[in-house]
Amino acid sequence: MSGKKINYIIPHTHWDREWRYPIWKNRMLLIEFMEELLEILDTNPDYHCFLLDGQVAPIEDYLEVKPENKAKVDSYIAEGRIAVGPWYTLPDLYPLDGECLVRNLLKGIRVSEKHGRCMKVGYNSFGWGQTAQFPQIYNKFGIDFIICAKKVSKDRAPESEFMWEGPDGTRMLTTRLGDNARANFYFYTYLYGKYGINCLSGEFAYHPRLSGMAVHNAAAGHADEDFFMVSSKMNYEKEWLEKGFLDTEKGTEDTVAKDNRLYLDGTDFSTPHPELTDMLQDLKEIFPEQEFMNTRLEEYAEKMHEIIDKDSLKTVFGELRDGPSCDCSGNALASRMYLKLLNKKAENLLIRKAEPFMAVNFLLGNGYESGYLGKAWDYMLKAHPHDSINGVTQDKTADDVEYRLNQAVEMGQVLCDHAAYGVIRQLNFGDEHEGKQALVVFNPHPFEIEEVCKVMAATPREDAVWSLEAQDMYGNRLKTQEIMRDEKSFPVHDMEARPWPYAADRHEFYVETGVIPAMGYKTIFLEPKSRFSRTHYYWMEMRKSEGCDICVSDNILENENLKVTVNFNGTMNMLDKAGGEVYENLHYFEDAGDVGNYWAYYPPYHNQIYTTLTESAQVWCEDNGPLSATLGICYRMMLPAAGFESKCGVYGEGKRSEEKKAFEIVSYITLEKGAKSLKVRTVVENNVENHxxxxxFPTGIQAETVDTAGHFCVDKRPAHPVKDQNGEFYPEMRTLPMQIFADVSDPHRGLGIVNSCFTEYEMKDDQTLYMTLFRAMGNMIVTWWEAVGEFPGKKGSQLQRKMEFEYAIYPHKGSWEEAQVYAEARKINTPVMIYQVIGGKGGSLPLEQEFLRIDSKNLQVSAFKKSEDRESLILRVYNPTGKVIRTQIGLNVPGFKAGRVTECNMNEEPTEITCAVTDNVWETEVGVNEIKTFEIV
Structure with a gap:
């Protein structure tokens, strides 16, 4: 082979667990695929390696129904002939929390190794955009070569190979592949060699004489389903290979490694290519001066490290998500929005609450429900494949994803409760408080907080309690604000007896918590304030007021920090008292037509865009008092009932319908005592289509950038469109991903929208910040440019359902860092947990306790959990700011003493860096945009 040009041919398939077809149809296709692959490996020793798409979940799926083949499959994985991992499934990146990407790799590596071997290449040809922190993430998993797609443009990376630099400065050798990326060899050589036609042209159309026998279920209920080939053409023509490979070669001319080229032979649901080794042998005869190798990706990666002068490569910075939006599936972020809302709920329960408090229980000696947590994560991770989480599927598949996420949510809540019970069981109420009604409030944040909580507490019916008062363990009175009361009978579950009936009066009220310790809890005691007669109709006790209600007039909310005035059209003017800044006409709604597909937004021709600015809104006071006040705002628009897509841009009118429907949006705005942000809960019952x-939020701030929470960093993106050399840009690429906040600021003031619901934003040139609630569109699955599956009778993608969105408007001084916007966003995503306790007894834990404290609010906790492989804990933090953070981290769990704290990589393998620990406290320095993982023994 010396001196020859080497062509590395990697057969693969892009295998979605579910996409064009629901999961069990795909499972049958997977069985057929795996049976063919195993037969090839059994009979053809020259077939060296098949790449199973950088994931391992298909192996689990196959062995679930074919367990008898486990030994054979595992042996081929161990030999390297089937390459799996490092991913577990193939997630979309931007709709997910960054920690979910880490967990996917953690599981993918371990499951792959359990089956024999894990591929250690950063293979992400499936991502719909590539997150900025991938170089650091892959590096901290021991991976040093990245293959990416969808996408970095040729303008940013004119050569296929480049150095990708993340926000923390980590640089990684990366390739964007050639034209048609993961399908370059498949499209031009393999398919042309079989059929003698250009598969990217109009010539590529089904004809039985060309391609084989196809079958369609002809029953009426299956009318929209695909045809399936049951007898395919299985040979190729040697004389067609030369042209096919020369066309393939042209697609890789951007490589700097001209004599070492990577060709990927596969596409969506492609076969193992049984003809491949014969094709390669024929290609060697046709091109005797070249070598054609079927090998593993690692071998190609090692060669690239060996021959490429990395200093000569161009460096590409930050996220790889270049337009147009159809090339990076850029507008799928708001499709099937109900799935994203459920996923965020599951993430917050599992990552921010269940795991940390289970970790605390582990340190308290109460055990750690690893199996239960693992099952919850399994449900959630299997909802994260890119087609699944975005719902770019048939309705049945989206229903399956919704089911998995609902299981993760339910299990997350059960785990939160279980962890809380473990702590509460050990509380020492002592003689003074034993048997009293109590509330235990858990703070999931590593910093102290003060909250106003809405509580539902029950008192024995025989006590006839009319109102309650609250105090802390020191006897300090805590304010309450009554909402309502009613009767209810509860079963009290008891493993040692039948459920006990508990006849109670239920009280709904707000209570101020006072300071709750960092990632800890606080006990609040409830005492009867007044009682009543259950048979006394008149007169019931009259309420009293101190005259400091937050709703000071019919349309105004005001506390120590903010004054919010609701205008006639439902917009709000907000005064930030700290800086004296006024923000006007915030919070109106815009509705536009959407006749695009799942992946890209297309406005209809003759688009009609409506807003709530010109309509009067109905405003009412929902509740009011000194702790919390809520105004309801009902916005009404008359919207086109549907929209009509212009197929291929020319078939059909492409406009919104003439028929209109009344469309309502209800927002509940809440201001609490001491709050610096205004909470909003918006409820939409969608009854129109294609919009x-x-x-x-008109910010009025002349900002050059928009700062948004990203994956382990804050993405700082231009506030104005980046134009090409012709002064043009893609408008749909101004709609950009976000996690839990978007913030605009100048040196004096800023406005943040913190949320647990939004996935994308757009900043307009008039300084208005837009957040997408949802996109509703038709159900069309684009399997190929000229082959689409349409399901006009299935309306799930039109989102004809009720959806709720929770967010807050946070005006502040200075930048997001100075205002600690991240901490404000964490609070709305992860509110406190509150439990009523009746009959508390003597235990070992104090009534108030801090468990984990981090002194800097700008240092974010990504994970606090038990390690995957050892009897230790893992704490992962990251610094999203532009400055080095030096801080102390303290664990204060009674009875626990940290024997050792060691830095480890993301794969939870210890490094040689240990931290000096004194009284369970250690100091750390976390660099700009650095992720650090600690193991606590």
Whole structure:
């Protein structure tokens, strides 16, 4: 082979667990695929390696129904002939929390190794955009070569190979592949060699004489389903290979490694290519000066490290998500929005609450429900494949994803309760408080907080309690604000007896918590304030007021920090008292037509865009008092009932319908005592089709950038469009991903929208910040440019359902860092947990306790959990700011003493860096945009 040009041919398939077809149809296709692959490996020793798409979940799926083949499959994985991992499934990146990407790799590596071997290449040809922190993430998993797609443009990376630099400065050798990326050899050589036609042209159309026998279920209920080939052409023509490979070669001319080229032979649901080794042998005869190798990706990666002068490569910075939006599936972020809302709920329960408090229980000696947590994560991770989480599927598949996420949510809540019970069981109420009614409030944040909580507490019916008062363990009175009361009978579950009946009066009220310790808890005691007669109709006790209610007039909310005035059209003017800044006409809704597909937003020709600015809104006071006040705002629009797509841009009118429907949006705005942000809960019962709904915030801030929470960093993106050399840009690429906040600021003031619901934003040139609530569109699955599956009778993608969105408007001084916007966003995503305790007894834990404290609010906790492989804990933090953070981290769990704290990589393998620990406290320095993982023994 010396001196020859080497062509590395990697056969693969892009295998979605579910996409064009629901999961069990795909499972049958997977069985057929795996049976063919195993037969090839059994009979053809020259077939060296098949790449199973950088994931391992298909192996689990196959062995679930074919367990008898486990030994054979595992042996081929161990030999390297089937390459799996490092991913577990193939997630979309931007709709997910960054920690979910880490967990996917953690599980993918371990499951792959359990089956024999894990591929250690950063293979992400499936991502719909590539997150900025991938170089650091892969590096901290021991991976040093990245294959990416969808996408970095040729303008940013004119050569296929480049150095990708993340926000923390980590640089990684990366390739964007050639034209048609993961399908370059498959499209031009393999398919042309079989059929003698250009598969990217109009010539590529089904004809039985060309391709084989196809079958369609002809029953009426299956009318929209695909045809399936049951007898395919299985040979190729040697004389067609030369042209096919020369065309393939042209697609890789951007490589700097001209004599070492990578060709990927596969596409969506492609076969193991049984003809491949014969094709390669024929290609060697046709091109005797070249070598054609079927090998593993690692071998190609090692060669690239060996021959490429990395200093000569161009460096590409930050996220790889270049337009147009159809090339990076850029507008799928708001499709099937109900799945994203459920996923965020599951993430917050599992990552921010269940795991940390289970970790605390582990340190308290109460055990750690690893199996239960693992099952919850399994449900959630299997909802994260890119087609699944975005719902770019048939309705049945989206229903399956919704089911998995609902299981993860349910299990997350059960785990939160279980962890809380473990702590509460050990509380020492002592003689003074034993048997009293109590509330135990858990703070999931590594910093102290003060909250106003809405509580539902029950008192024995025979006590006839009318109102309650609250105090802390020191006897300090805590304010309450009554809402309502009613009767209810509860079963009290008891493993040692039948459920006990408990006849109670239920009280709904707000209570101020006072300071709750960092990632800890606080006990609040409830005492009867007054009682009543259950048979006394008149007169019931009259309420009293101190005259400091937050709703000071019919349309105004005001506390120590903010004054919010609701205008006639439902917009709000907000005064930030700390800086004296006024923000006007915040929070109106914009509705536009959407006749695009799942992946890209297309406005209809003759688009009609409506707003709530010109309509009067109905405003009412929902509740009011000194702790919390809520105004309801009902916005009404008359919207086109549907929209009509212009197929291929020319078939059909492409417009919104003439028929209109009344469309309502209800927002509940809540201001609490001491709050620096205004909470909003928006409820939409969608009854129209083919539209995009957004909420708008005119900031009035001349900002050059928009700062948004990303994956382990804050993405700082231009506030104005980046134009090409012709002065043009893609408008749909101004709609950009976000996690839990988007913030605009100048040196003096800023406005943040913190949320647990939004996935994308757009900043307009008039300084208005838009958040997308959802996109509703038709159900069309684009399997190929000229082959689409349409399901006009299935309306799930039109989102004809009720959806709720929770967010807050946070005006502040200075930048997001100075205002600690991240901490404000964490609070809305992860509110406190509150439990009523009746009959508390003597235990070992104090009534108030801090468990984990981090002195800097800008240092974010990504994970606090038990390690995957050892009897230790893992704490992962990251610094999203532009400055080095030096801080102390303290664990204060009674009875626990940290024997050793060691830095480890993301794969939880210890490094040689240990931390000096004194009284369970250690100091750390976390660099700009650095992720650090600690193991606590």
């Amino acid at each position: 995009r709904l957004r909420v708008a």
